[in-house]
Amino acid sequence: MNTANYLVDITMIMPELTLICVALILLLLDLVVKNKEVLAAVGIAGTLVALYGTYKLFVFHAPQSVFADMFVLDGYSNFFKLIFYLNIILTILISLKYMTIEKASFGEYYSLLIFATTGMMIMASAADLIVLYLGLELMALSTYILAGLMRKQLRSNEAALKYFFLGAFSSAILLYGISMTYGLTGTTNLREIAAALQTLNIMESPAVFLGLIFLIVAFGFKVALAPFHMWAPDVYEGAPTSITAFMSVGPKAAGFAVMGRVLFEAFGGMQMQWNSILIPLAVITMAVGSIIALAQTNIKRMLAYSSIAHAGYMLLGIIAGTPEGLASTANYLMIYMFMNIGAFAIVIMLRREGFQGENLDDYMGLAKSHPLASALMLIFMFSLTGIPPTAGFIGKFYVFMEVIRSGYTYLAIIAVIFSVISAFFYLRVVMYMYMKDPKEDVTLTTSSTLSIALAITAIMVLILGIFPSFLLNLVRSSIPG
């Protein structure tokens, strides 16, 4: 345990360190550079450098754990980090013009996004409950602030406050779970927990189960599983739309990353126990998300419930309990990121000075005035529903396959039923756009960066829908059995 060791370990967290440096540089640049586009460009450039770093580490180093086994670098963490990188880049692209319209174009916006991403990356790599918790707090604290960034708007304040309170509450539950686990096993390291559960022979102990429940509840808060989803609609509605896009993917992916790692690595032998909690949760989540979304007239709220329902589908991959199942969840998250950010990008286009553009009615007859934007929205809505040949279908198909292979056919059937129900509200948007007459003229706010983001997301949704093998190979090789 000498210091020299830790100096070598620093190489392994280079991507995270790069991001932190970029975030700090952005804070300083904000003082001298008045043009926010420069800051956004620096942010994206920094993210790309970090992405390159992760790639290098992936190519040149075998999976390993550093910092006294607290931080692991493996395919699993790298795949999730890829999601986070793409997530932040797309978010920055869609937010440039939007934040100016909302009069919340602060330089700190970009550094907070980067800090949140760093937190997620730490979560994805955490092999110790303490690091996991700290990464989660770093991510959560940044997103609370981002949600309340539109300081003049009451609903943004409300969103930040609700998110903060419920987030703090879930952190407390997480800490309770961690302390129970630590008290029973004497360690916070995931692998050592698994070993201690074996050697002490306490897998059947109700106390361990209680600790496990606390952990799952806390992660459930972060990924918005029902019945811990109460915060999601209000927060998604009140937060700046670009942040809603960011939050609906990043923290969710990070939450699933840690849930997968903790359940598989530390509590791998207790699959029976955790499935007895996760299966009801998944069913309730899919039901709540799909059914309540039917009643929404605000598109941001609708997408919030949709994201709850999707969390339910993603959970199926973990319930499958195999590495393949975990891979299907990761795959779903990657696809979900493209289609969800794409949908939010369209929502952002409707926002302009003095016009919210968040009601479903605002989409009436959009196809007549803006055929291209409507076509893109159509693709995203089809994908969110899971209609081939879009990527959403591949994501769902893979997850359902895995859950059937593990013998939970009834879960797959339930999931398909709720998918059909969800088609109603997704396709309603399409119906509004194509089959209704426009109420008033809608002008779209476009910008070059937003177009780039839309192009990337739409192309990826289509390509992954038609040629999914590339992504499937990547995720399968990242998460080997």
Add this chain to the structure above:
Amino acid sequence: MTGVEMLIIVIKTVIVVSVFMLHVMYAQYFERKVIAHMQARLGPMRVGWHGILQPIADSLKLFLKEDIIPSSADRPIFYVAPIIGVIAALSSLAVIPLWEGLGVANLNIGILYILALSSVGSYCVILGGWASNSKYSFLGGLRSSAQVISYEIAMGLSLVGVMMMAGSANLSDIVKAQSGHWFIWYQPLACFVFVMSAIAETNRAPFDLTEAETELVAGFATEYSGMRWALFFMAEYAGMFIMTALGTICFLGGWNGPDFWIFAYVPKIVWLVLKIYGCIFIYFWIRATLPRYRYDQLMSIGWKIFIPLSLANIVVTGLVKIIWK
């Protein structure tokens, strides 16, 4: 722990506290005399020879005075506030080493213990100000809370340098580490920051904005009278003694004194007391000399100068220690 050991601790405590209270009483007399002479006056002269019995007369007066409690005051807190201050100040005494092995307790975290109690002690001013339900008191309490938070950081950080030099947070060890050279020579910056923070922490001039009589009548103590006011008074002077003792131990070599000729036969505790009184004299000297600071100036030098200075001091001390090792 046997009964006898317990009894010894109790006796030690009683002795230390009673001697200390006597000093606290006479510190006031000392202050009046010092300031009077600095202003070319004589100060108290009537009671006893050169007014030597003045403190006793004052105590009697305060003791017999009517205890007035404002009708809309928050009574429980109004009662408790001054007591918190006195208890915190007296408890700090426990870890002050008067001589090698002579002290009530020898804690490994002596410095932190004193810092902890001084932060608890600050509640007396804040709560006293709040509970009186008067705007002057309230402003005093408010000022005190902000002042305490700001200067506690600077003080804690300035002492980190000393702990690094001595390699311990035990006050006896710190004194022993200074048997050669006093830390003031190695840590002049920390000493400067500590002195300033100690003055602010004890709410003394020129940082006595919590009672600033020209603006706030008597600040947090406006509504207090009689014995309760006397308790505040005691807490303030006791706090001064604790701070000067801490400063003496950390920077001026504690009980270490000259080791030659007849000085070697002087009990070492005398050196400690002499140094403490020297520091107390500086307190009075500053009060008689400097005008009061403005509140925003006080906050900005705290946050913008003292805290960065003490942080820099820690970095430099650490670097030097590594290089010289």
Add this chain to the structure above:
Amino acid sequence: MSTPQVLFAYFAVAMTILSLLVVTRRNPVHSVLWMLVLFIHIAALYLFLNAEFIAAIQIIIYAGAILVLFLFVIMLLNLRKEETEKRFQKQWLYSIAISVLFVFFLVLIVGNITVIPPPGPYTADVIKSEGHIMTVGKVLYSEFLLPFEIASLILLVAIIGAVVLAKKRIE
């Protein structure tokens, strides 16, 4: 019961009562004061674990800085209206019922724990021989270096957040 057990029982009961007092007081300043007493009890509990450094830090940071900050904010806000309003929502009875049920299960489960994991390397004797500050420092800067640095990052984000949300902007 041995003396430590009696003392622990006192602290446990007192802390529970104090926490209840903190959440039930109408006057926020009184709540803060009960919290102060609570923190001092927590610090005492740390002393039981030979964690004298943590105990001192608990008082310096929580009682000395954070609670004073709370007081400062409460004093600046005008809370007269809140004091007269109802303290709890209508559902408080259900909440209590659920909490009691939860405590019941917790006692049932925790009371049945039979397996105690082996003690770690930092036993009371090790801490006594090396000094608590030294032990904490060494562990913090070697084994727990990464968490320690992440924690500093979290604090940085908190500062940025406070500035972003509270700063006056010239528009």
